Amino acid sequence: MSCWETIADYGLRSLGIGERLLPRDNFTLCQQVVLIGSGMLWNIYFGLISLVSGFFLATALALGKASKVRVLRKLAEWVIFLFRGSPLFIQFFFAYFLFLSLKGVSPVFDPFSSAWLGAALVLFFNTAAYSGEIFYGALMSVPKGEVEAADAYGLSGWPRFRRIIWPTLLRLSWPAYTNEAIFLFHATTLVFFSGFPAWQQRGDALYYASYFADKTFNPFVPYPILAGYFILLTLAIVGVFGIVNRRLNRHLPQERRARLRLRRGPLLR
Amino acid sequence: MFAFCTDPETLSGLSWLSCYLTTGKHLSIYVSVGTVLLLLAITAPAALLFGFGGAVAARSPLPPLAWAGRGYIAIVRGVPDIAFFLFFVIALDQFLEWLRHEWKCPDWEGSVWQGSDFVVCAEAKLPLSTAAGWVHDVYGFAVAVLTFAIVFGAFAANVLYGAMRAVPRAQLETAEAYGMTRRQIFRRILVPQMWVYALPGLSNLWMVLVKATPLLFLLGVEDIVYWARELGGAKTPRFTDYPHPDWRVWYFGALLVFYLAFTRLSEVVLARLTRRLARGQATLGGAAQGGSA
Numbered sequence: 001m002s003c004w005e006t007i008a009d010y011g012l013r014s015l016g017i018g019e020r021l022l023p024r025d026n027f028t029l030c031q032q033v034v035l036i037g038s039g040m041l042w043n044i045y046f047g048l049i050s051l052v053s054g055f056f057l058a059t060a061l062a063l064g065k066a067s068k069v070r071v072l073r074k075l076a077e078w079v080i081f082l083f084r085g086s087p088l089f090i091q092f093f094f095a096y097f098l099f100l101s102l103k104g105v106s107p108v109f110d111p112f113s114s115a116w117l118g119a120a121l122v123l124f125f126n127t128a129a130y131s132g133e134i135f136y137g138a139l140m141s142v143p144k145g146e147v148e149a150a151d152a153y154g155l156s157g158w159p160r161f162r163r164i165i166w167p168t169l170l171r172l173s174w175p176a177y178t179n180e181a182i183f184l185f186h187a188t189t190l191v192f193f194s195g196f197p198a199w200q201q202r203g204d205a206l207y208y209a210s211y212f213a214d215k216t217f218n219p220f221v222p223y224p225i226l227a228g229y230f231i232l233l234t235l236a237i238v239g240v241f242g243i244v245n246r247r248l249n250r251h252l253p254q255e256r257r258a259r260l261r262l263r264r265g266p267l268l269r
Numbered sequence: 270m271f272a273f274c275t276d277p278e279t280l281s282g283l284s285w286l287s288c289y290l291t292t293g294k295h296l297s298i299y300v301s302v303g304t305v306l307l308l309l310a311i312t313a314p315a316a317l318l319f320g321f322g323g324a325v326a327a328r329s330p331l332p333p334l335a336w337a338g339r340g341y342i343a344i345v346r347g348v349p350d351i352a353f354f355l356f357f358v359i360a361l362d363q364f365l366e367w368l369r370h371e372w373k374c375p376d377w378e379g380s381v382w383q384g385s386d387f388v389v390c391a392e393a394k395l396p397l398s399t400a401a402g403w404v405h406d407v408y409g410f411a412v413a414v415l416t417f418a419i420v421f422g423a424f425a426a427n428v429l430y431g432a433m434r435a436v437p438r439a440q441l442e443t444a445e446a447y448g449m450t451r452r453q454i455f456r457r458i459l460v461p462q463m464w465v466y467a468l469p470g471l472s473n474l475w476m477v478l479v480k481a482t483p484l485l486f487l488l489g490v491e492d493i494v495y496w497a498r499e500l501g502g503a504k505t506p507r508f509t510d511y512p513h514p515d516w517r518v519w520y521f522g523a524l525l526v527f528y529l530a531f532t533r534l535s536e537v538v539l540a541r542l543t544r545r546l547a548r549g550q551a552t553l554g555g556a557a558q559g560g561s562a
Binding site: 081082085086087088089090091093094097098100101186187189190193206209210213217218219220223226227230231 | 348349350351352355356359360363387480481482483484486487494497498501515517518521522524525528529532533
């Protein structure tokens with residue numbers, strides 16, 4: 001079987017398109033590369049959907065934490081504490097079993113116990129909490145002069161936030177937010193190891209990598225392949241966020257522009 | 270455990286709960302909390318040691334050593350750590366077995382890789398197939414600890430490397446002017462001063478380490494996640510005196526609370542430590558506390 005046929009059979013295997021049965025023995029390098037790559041589709045799906053939706057909740061949480069209304073402030077603080085203070089792994093488990101028991105209450109909760117919705121929901125709250133804290137920090141360091149200037153020009157309320165505070169907030173938080181995006185994509189690998197079942201073996205990249213490692217007793221092939229894919233994904237994220245960073249900073253003189261400096265921090269959460 | 274627990278069917282309410290929560294299996298989940306704390310207690314200093322070694326190697330004037338140190342720091346970037354965990358656990362196990370295999374069975378014919386099997390001679394197995402059950406448990410735990418130490422050691426190396434470079438150059442130059450040797454400068458000036466710069470990074474690392482402990486479950490150790498799944502699952506009257514429906518959501522809820530409390534406690538302690546270490550340092554935090562700095 002040539003590699004092209006393998007790609008045709010397994011390229012979209014993680015979505016349930018193509019060959020049903022996974023290869024059982026005599027694994028070729030091509031099969032491993034294709035299947036793990038196919039699993040990456042799930043990682044990208046989880047990462048993108050929770051990053052985009054989490055962005056809005058994160059902004060709301062940052063504003064809530066800075067709010068003068070006590071109830072809003074406490075609520076935002078608690079959401080941030082709950083999702084930043086506990087391991088994502090336990091959050092996945094808890095959410096899965098919660099949805100499982102809610103299933104008995106109402107059929108509305110049926111889709112929540114499958115990964116595409118339930119795990120995405122957990123990741124959405126998780127990344128919103130982490131980014132909310134980042135945005136809050138940036139909000140606190142928005143220069144006072146800019147806000148006063150906005151006041152002097154008669155801007156207030158929503159227009160002041162939309163046109164003055166928000167762009168500066170984004171500009172200040174962007175390097176940290178880039179890191180958060182990278183961590184989020186890496187965190188998506190936990191989904192299928194935490195209760196959420198991989199229905200019909202449609203798993204993510206790590207699911208297939210550990211499948212091969214278990215079957216061949218050889219971790220030295222599948223995990224480096226996985227690593228390669230994730231390094232590519234990380235480079236892509238850095239590239240896209242770098243473009244946005246340039247746009248956010250384009251009004252600044254050249255030497256004051258914040259370069260995207262990435263922290264080499266731990267990626268677990 | 271209690272005397273009134275002999276006939277669970279007659280119990281109700283609190284007394285039922287107190288008996289239920291002290292069954293032999295529940296005692297195992299309490300022990301496994303101890304496992305988690307033990308892991309943290311061993312891994313944190315071990316990772317710090319690995320990190321220190323990595324940072325010193327990365328600063329070394331010898332190119333091969335510097336490359337090794339920098340490679341160690343760089344290798345954990347860009348790849349999900351969970352992949353490292355899954356990788357190192359198998360890789361370490363095979364590496365150790367291969368070493369013992371070469372040492373104990375030099376006459377062995379053929380490769381250790383046979384098709385998709387990894388085969389070593391019976392004497393080289395780790396742990397030996399004749400070993401007692403607890404030896405297997407301890408070995409599994411030790412490999413897990415080593416894995417944690419390697420992965421978190423790389424992060425710690427990065428933090429310490431940055432901290433060593435953050436120590437003001439003037440401090441080192443002054444020491445040179447006093448005629449100290451490289452080794453003396455390192456021990457008396459650099460290392461004592463670097464901690465205050467390293468602490469924010471190390472605090473962060475500690476929080477991450479605490480939150481990474483449930484991953485022990487993936488490494489095959491019977492930790493709290495394992496027991497929460499075991500104990501929470503639905504139990505029928507045929508197999509237990511304490512039948513109950515699926516309670517896993519409660520068990521994981523309890524774990525969630527446990528971790529929240531733990532991270533909160535860590536935050537408070539680390540904040541105190543930061544204040545204490547900043548005392549007398551030539552930084553804004555130190556100056557704010559007054560004193561001779």
